[in-house]
Amino acid sequence: MPPIRTDWVEVRAESDIVHARQLVRRLSSEMGFRLVDQTKLVTAASELARNTVVHGGGGRLSWECIAEEGREGIRLTFHDCGPGIADVQLALKDGWSTGKGLGMGLSGTKRLVNEFEIESRPGRGTRVTITKWK
Amino acid sequence: MERIPILRMGKFLLITIQVDMHDTTALALQDDLMAKIARSGARGVLIDISALDVVDSYIGRMIADISMMSKLLHARTVLVGMRPAVAITLVELGLSLRGVKTALDVEKGMELLAAALEDGDAADQD
Ligand SMILES: Nc1ncnc2c1ncn2[C@@H]1O[C@H](COP(=O)(O)OP(=O)(O)O)[C@@H](O)[C@H]1O
Ligand SMILES: [Mg+2]
Numbered sequence: 110m111p112p113i114r115t116d117w118v119e120v121r122a123e124s125d126i127v128h129a130r131q132l133v134r135r136l137s138s139e140m141g142f143r144l145v146d147q148t149k150l151v152t153a154a155s156e157l158a159r160n161t162v163v164h165g166g167g168g169r170l171s172w173e174c175i176a177e178e179g180r181e182g183i184r185l186t187f188h189d190c191g192p193g194i195a196d197v198q199l200a201l202k203d204g205w206s207t208g209k210g211l212g213m214g215l216s217g218t219k220r221l222v223n224e225f226e227i228e229s230r231p232g233r234g235t236r237v238t239i240t241k242w243k
Numbered sequence: 244m245e246r247i248p249i250l251r252m253g254k255f256l257l258i259t260i261q262v263d264m265h266d267t268t269a270l271a272l273q274d275d276l277m278a279k280i281a282r283s284g285a286r287g288v289l290i291d292i293s294a295l296d297v298v299d300s301y302i303g304r305m306i307a308d309i310s311m312m313s314k315l316l317h318a319r320t321v322l323v324g325m326r327p328a329v330a331i332t333l334v335e336l337g338l339s340l341r342g343v344k345t346a347l348d349v350e351k352g353m354e355l356l357a358a359a360l361e362d363g364d365a366a367d368q369d
Contacts, residue, residue: 127263130297148297148328152336155299159266203337213300217336 114174120158120187121167129158129170136183140174142243149221150183150241156214157187157237163208165189165235175240182223182242190234197229247272249279255287255356256280256318257349261294269305276309280316286363287356288313291349293324303338310343319359320344323352 120129133154137147154170161168168189175182194200201219206212215237219225224240245268250257256279258272276288290306292298298306310320323346333340346352 123265123267127265130263134296145328145331148326148332149335151297152299152332155297155301156336159299159301211300211304211338213337217300217338220335220337221332 113176115172117169117171119167120161120170120189123162126155126158126162130155132170132172133183133185136172136174137241140181140183140243142183142241146241146243150185150239153218153221153239153241154185156218157185157239159210160214160235160237161187161189161191163210165191167191168234180242182240184238184240186236186238188234188236193231193233193235194227194229195231197227200229201227244268244271246275249276251279251283251285252353254285254360255289255353256283256285257289257291259291259294263295263297264302266301269302273305273309273312277312277316280313280318286318286360288318288320289349289352289356290320290322291324291352292322292329293326293348295329296326298325298329298333300336300338303333303336303340307338307340307343319356321346321352321355323347323349 119125130151133151134147137150166189168187171186173184175184199205201215203216204212222239222241226238229235245262247258247260306322313320321344346355
């Protein structure tokens with residue numbers, strides 16, 4: 110089934126992290142997600158938006174409200190053309206950070222959503238896609 | 244840039260976070276607070292996050308850092324008003340906020356700080 114609604118926004122400046130949180134809050138609340146699931150998805154979006162800005166040098170958030178096999182969900186894709194991640198397995202470890210962060214962003218996000226996909230090539234960029242079902 | 248106000252209440256400082264903070268706002272709050280503790284000799288800090296509907300690893304780290312730093316300045320920190328959905332999410336995210344004292348609301352937080360201050364003062368006299 111095709112997505113019901115889809116669009117994208119820039120994730121470049123620090124203020125875009127706040128905007129990403131607000132956008133995902135609005136989408137998940139409009140779709141009638143439970144409050145806890147809204148909070149989990151907004152938190153995941155906040156982590157990935159910050160990574161896009163801080164590590165990826167800016168990029169985009171594409172969002173889709175989806176319906177398939179009788180269930181509804183939200184799929185978010187964060188995409189940048191930054192430096193990429195040399196070792197994705199390592200980056201997914203709790204506490205691993207090449208910056209000044211806590212290193213809980215990627216690993217924590219994975220726990221907060223139903224589906225998590227990451228694709229990264231050094232020198233080319235990073236794409237992280239997450240899905241949360243209602 | 245937006246700045247979060249820090250209110251003085253006797254020996255304590257009260258911070259009520261009411262906006263969805265930019266990362267730099269959170270960082271500025273940390274600096275402002277440490278300066279204010281040093282200047283005022285405040286013995287306790289209450290951080291009210293009842294208006295916050297998201298706490299991610301950045302804000303979580305700020306809260307943990309404030310708690311640790313204020314301890315070095317002889318002040319205790321109590322975090323109050325965390326929403327249940329935020330608490331559930333923080334645990335799943337993997338942030339334990341170990342070492343951060345919490346209370347349900349500002350009033351209970353005040354009681355906790357006052358009691359800790361009394362205990363501390365008694366211990367100082369020993
Ligand atoms: N979009 C990205 N582009 C390049 N590197 C990234 C990106 N996202 C994450 N990383 C790398 O993965 C590490 C772990 O990310 P994360 O778990 O969010 O921790 P933190 O952001 O606190 O460092 C980062 O320190 C960084 O090296
Ligand atoms: Mg991160």
